[in-house]
Amino acid sequence: MTGNSRICPECGNQFTIGQGRGQAKTYCNVECTKRASRRRAKAARSSFPVCKVDGCVSRVRSARAEYCELHYMRVRRNGHVQLKLEVSPPKEEIDHSHGYILEYAPGHWHALRTGNSRVYQHRRVYFDEYGEGPFDCHWCGTCVTWDDMHVDHVNAVKDDNRLENLVASCAECNQKRGKEKMRNTARESVKGQGHLEWRDPDVRRVG
Numbered sequence: 765m766t767g768n769s770r771i772c773p774e775c776g777n778q779f780t781i782g783q784g785r786g787q788a789k790t791y792c793n794v795e796c797t798k799r800a801s802r803r804r805a806k807a808a809r810s811s812f813p814v815c816k817v818d819g820c821v822s823r824v825r826s827a828r829a830e831y832c833e834l835h836y837m838r839v840r841r842n843g844h845v846q847l848k849l850e851v852s853p854p855k856e857e858i859d860h861s862h863g864y865i866l867e868y869a870p871g872h873w874h875a876l877r878t879g880n881s882r883v884y885q886h887r888r889v890y891f892d893e894y895g896e897g898p899f900d901c902h903w904c905g906t907c908v909t910w911d912d913m914h915v916d917h918v919n920a921v922k923d924d925n926r927l928e929n930l931v932a933s934c935a936e937c938n939q940k941r942g943k944e945k946m947r948n949t950a951r952e953s954v955k956g957q958g959h960l961e962w963r964d965p966d967v968r969r970v971g
Contacts (some may be wrong), residue, residue: 774800817845861923877910886925889916893927900929902942914938 769780770789774796781789791797797929814961815832829836835845868879872888873896891910898909902916916933917924920941933941 772796802841865923884915886915886917886922886930889925889927890930890932894932897932899932901934901937903933903937906934906937908932908934916941 769778770777772790772792772953774791777792779789779792808827809823812829814820814826815822815824815835817832817835820832820835822834824831825833825836831839831845831933838845865885867885867888868881868883869875869883869888872883873891874883874887875881883903886919896910897913898907899913900906901908901913912935916931916938918929918931921929
């Protein structure tokens with residue numbers, strides 16, 4: 765077996781190949797072979813037709829395909845080439861997992877401020893009436909802003925977003941009221957059982 769030198773067409777380096785081992789090597793190493801293969805594939809894609817979706821200028825994903833990669837994946841996920849929002853517009857109002865109501869309001873002040881297209885309905889109602897503030901906490905009078913305030917439901921019903929049921933609250937007062945709401949719920953639950961006595965966990969028994 766004899767040696768022979770050759771210039772790699774990909775990187776330009778000279779390398780030695782051995783004769784008698786089948787087909788002679790074209791590239792000096794595996795990396796050059798892969799780069800050349802990717803370059804040929806890219807050149808081939810440039811001759812592919814344009815995606816059949818109106819307005820799309822991307823090439824199809826293979827020689828026999830009808831869609832580019834983007835629209836091909838939409839068809840696989842959704843069964844059509846449109847975005848989900850284009851086919852099924854978002855609900856104007858949805859229930860949040862914690863009992864509050866979220867609204868789809870991408871242009872509202874709260875949405876622009878947080879970068880989220882949905883806003884809590886009670887915060888939107890309060891802002892639309894009273895604006896950017898600042899405000900005084902309804903319970904203790906502390907000055908609060910939208911950076912640290914809570915919009916509290918006076919009657920503790922989270923989806924009752926009438927303006928007269930909403931007040932500004934500092935975080936401390938809102939937290940205290942939350943504990944009291946939980947105590948009241950526990951009292952009513954125990955009283956409903958009829959045979960158990962309610963005992964406040966914060967009250968210690970003496971003796």
